[in-house]
Amino acid sequence: MNGRKSFKDDEFSFDMNTMTGISSAWSETKIKERVLTQFNQTRARRNIINATAVYGLSFCAILVLFCLFNIIFHLLVQGFSSLNRDFFLQLPKPVGEPGGGTANAIVGTLILLIVAVLVGVPIGLGAGIYLSEYAHQRFAQAVRFTTDVMNGIPSIVFGIFAWTILVVPFKSFSALSGGIALGIMMIPMITRTTEGFVRMVPVPLREAGLAIGTPKWRVIKDIVVPSSLGGIVTGIMVSLARVAGETAPLLFTAFGNHFWHSSLLAPIAALPLQIFSYAISPFEDWHRQAWAGALVLILIVFVINLCSSYFVGRQRRMFSSHK
Amino acid sequence: MNLNDQTIGNDILPGDIRPHINTELQNGKPLFVSHRKPLEESLENPIPQIMVKELNFYYGRQKALSKVSLGIPAKKATALIGPSGCGKSTLLRTFSRMNDLIANARIEGTVTIDGRNIYDRDTDVVELRRRVGMVFQKSTPFPKSIYDNVAYGLRIVGIRDKKTLDQIVEKSLRQAVLWEEVKDNLGKSALALSGGQQQRLCIARALAVGPEILLMDEPCSALDPNATARIEELIFELKDDYTVVIVTHNMQQAVRVSDFTAFLYLGELIEFGSTQKIFTVPKDRRTEAYLTGKFG
Numbered sequence: 001m002n003g004r005k006s007f008k009d010d011e012f013s014f015d016m017n018t019m020t021g022i023s024s025a026w027s028e029t030k031i032k033e034r035v036l037t038q039f040n041q042t043r044a045r046r047n048i049i050n051a052t053a054v055y056g057l058s059f060c061a062i063l064v065l066f067c068l069f070n071i072i073f074h075l076l077v078q079g080f081s082s083l084n085r086d087f088f089l090q091l092p093k094p095v096g097e098p099g100g101g102t103a104n105a106i107v108g109t110l111i112l113l114i115v116a117v118l119v120g121v122p123i124g125l126g127a128g129i130y131l132s133e134y135a136h137q138r139f140a141q142a143v144r145f146t147t148d149v150m151n152g153i154p155s156i157v158f159g160i161f162a163w164t165i166l167v168v169p170f171k172s173f174s175a176l177s178g179g180i181a182l183g184i185m186m187i188p189m190i191t192r193t194t195e196g197f198v199r200m201v202p203v204p205l206r207e208a209g210l211a212i213g214t215p216k217w218r219v220i221k222d223i224v225v226p227s228s229l230g231g232i233v234t235g236i237m238v239s240l241a242r243v244a245g246e247t248a249p250l251l252f253t254a255f256g257n258h259f260w261h262s263s264l265l266a267p268i269a270a271l272p273l274q275i276f277s278y279a280i281s282p283f284e285d286w287h288r289q290a291w292a293g294a295l296v297l298i299l300i301v302f303v304i305n306l307c308s309s310y311f312v313g314r315q316r317r318m319f320s321s322h323k
Numbered sequence: 324m325n326l327n328d329q330t331i332g333n334d335i336l337p338g339d340i341r342p343h344i345n346t347e348l349q350n351g352k353p354l355f356v357s358h359r360k361p362l363e364e365s366l367e368n369p370i371p372q373i374m375v376k377e378l379n380f381y382y383g384r385q386k387a388l389s390k391v392s393l394g395i396p397a398k399k400a401t402a403l404i405g406p407s408g409c410g411k412s413t414l415l416r417t418f419s420r421m422n423d424l425i426a427n428a429r430i431e432g433t434v435t436i437d438g439r440n441i442y443d444r445d446t447d448v449v450e451l452r453r454r455v456g457m458v459f460q461k462s463t464p465f466p467k468s469i470y471d472n473v474a475y476g477l478r479i480v481g482i483r484d485k486k487t488l489d490q491i492v493e494k495s496l497r498q499a500v501l502w503e504e505v506k507d508n509l510g511k512s513a514l515a516l517s518g519g520q521q522q523r524l525c526i527a528r529a530l531a532v533g534p535e536i537l538l539m540d541e542p543c544s545a546l547d548p549n550a551t552a553r554i555e556e557l558i559f560e561l562k563d564d565y566t567v568v569i570v571t572h573n574m575q576q577a578v579r580v581s582d583f584t585a586f587l588y589l590g591e592l593i594e595f596g597s598t599q600k601i602f603t604v605p606k607d608r609r610t611e612a613y614l615t616g617k618f619g
């Protein structure tokens with residue numbers, strides 16, 4: 001017993017010796033010196049890298065602003081003069097006649113967006129909440145993968161899809177098919193953002209809800225979703241802004257219309273379509289109207305973005321500890 | 324090591340009064356071995372409300388609780404103590420089946436509350452959780468007003484009458500010693516309260532739905548000494564009407580608020596008995612080592 005103990009002590013002191021051996025080779029002053037020399041040697045290089053990073057990155061940021069302002073400036077110069085009362089209130093004039101407006105296209109775009117929201121939001125929201133709250137890991141993974149693939153599908157494919165299932169059987173282009181095509185495009189985006197934001201709600205908050213005897217669905221409805229509402233709404237707004245300017249999926253669904261649409265099952269005008277057909281026309285006046293249409297479209301997107309940042313702000317206020 | 328055989332024999336029930344002395348045999352030994360039966364003490368000691376029997380708990384492969392058996396008496400405060408990671412929270416959460424939410428978690432054994440095994444298939448978990456309230460380490464106010472936080476559980480139950488709601492909200496907030504501070508600002512967001520106020524709000528919220536048992540997982544660990552003192556006073560008063568089970572790392576707190584103490588170590592119940600006994604004459608050397616700060 002005694003012998004074993006002293007053996008252990010030996011082992012211990014041996015270890016200590018090795019350790020002191022190391023620390024004498026690298027005394028504190030020596031380490032400091034070494035680090036300082038290295039630090040001074042690399043100073044110039046570090047400064048250059050730092051400067052490159054700062055200027056390079058800010059250049060990129062400026063480029064972004066430049067692009068945006070350039071586009072808006074162009075649109076204003078070219079299209080602002082056509083933005084008059086007639087543009088918002090009148091139907092397009094027949095070819096050759098000057099004046100007229102795109103009232104039908106503005107209304108058409110709004111109708112298409114409403115249909116898209118009615119289709120995309122409930123499904124995307126439901127799927128997102130389901131994925132975050134109920135789905136088994138495997139299934140959620142599969143759905144997530146599917147939504148990612150869907151996000152990457154060219155938008156015209158959604159148009160073709162809507163055309164096959166809604167235009168061909170009904171033998172007519174329609175507002176409904178166009179809105180549904182846009183709505184389907186919104187689904188994967190909304191699903192992903194909703195899932196992400198709902199998942200971010202802290203587990204203890206859910207547990208607190210359940211702990212006072214709340215059924216799970218009510219915890220989701222009353223606590224989880226309201227807690228992440230800002231993020232969810234932002235996701236919806238962003239996806240809405242994205243599909244608002246889509247042209248391709250509307251080409252053979254909504255089709256476009258020079259007059260007021262007669263019903264949801266008839267062809268309907270839409271700003272992107274109008275812009276497209278005016279832009280490729282040979283008439284100066286229509287070119288100007290195309291610019292004005294683009295301006296209005298950007299304005300719509302801008303308003304949608306404003307709304308979304310309002311909701312983000314509201315969310316932040318709700319979660320900040322100060323009123 | 325055959326630790327279980329030793330520990331099972333310890334005070335499964337404090338004071339040894341049991342409505343049903345268990346005569347089941349476990350490995351040839353009676354499950355509950357009576358060490359002593361001082362009559363005057365047993366008369367003071369109440370009937371256990373929560374009976375835990377041979378509880379094993381697994382997170383996937385990892386065993387978090389091992390053969391835990393104890394009886395938590397009604398209308399008393401029971402403290403769960405032990406080093407970090409020993410399974411205090413896990414044990415506490417089994418009492419209201421909060422572990423149901425954790426994927427891969429598995430439980431063996433029984434937890435009986437008022438004579439019913441809560442892990443029976445036909446248990447209504449929502450109903451169970453209404454009867455067994457829980458307050459968490461980090462305060463978890465809902466993103467709603469102060470009033471709505473407390474009224475939420477009542478509305479879930481289906482109480483719509485404004486007057487009833489008002490009265491219960493006020494009573495609960497008074498019970499949680501928060502009423503005076505918030506009575507003029509009931510519509511204010513609960514998230515604007517201080518940490519200590521939020522914690523008391525969570526207690527009020529738990530009390531509002533009329534639970535019989537209140538579980539608290541380190542309710543004071545994020546609070547300053549002042550707020551801690553207030554919550555301790557509160558717990559002290561609550562135990563007249565509620566069965567309180569509190570997890571704490573603060574030994575003084577355990578002494579101050581609890582009547583009984585359970586010491587857990589590495590997922591096992593090492594010792595269970597009256598707080599006074601555990602802290603003055605611990606039977607197990609590990610309890611003693613923990614209480615004197617040798618580990619944990």
Ligand SMILES: Nc1ncnc2c1ncn2[C@@H]1O[C@H](COP(=O)(O)OP(=O)(O)OP(=O)(O)O)[C@@H](O)[C@H]1O
Nearest residue numbers: 382385387405406407408409410411412413414425
């Ligand atoms: N959700 C979980 N998934 C997997 N393992 C877990 C989980 N929760 C706890 N554990 C493990 O179970 C064991 C017991 O954890 P528990 O939280 O019950 O300890 P505790 O006594 O409450 O500790 P503390 O004092 O630090 O809160 C730990 O080893 C921990 O790592």
Ligand SMILES: [Mg+2]
Nearest residue numbers: 411412413540
């Ligand atoms: Mg814990």
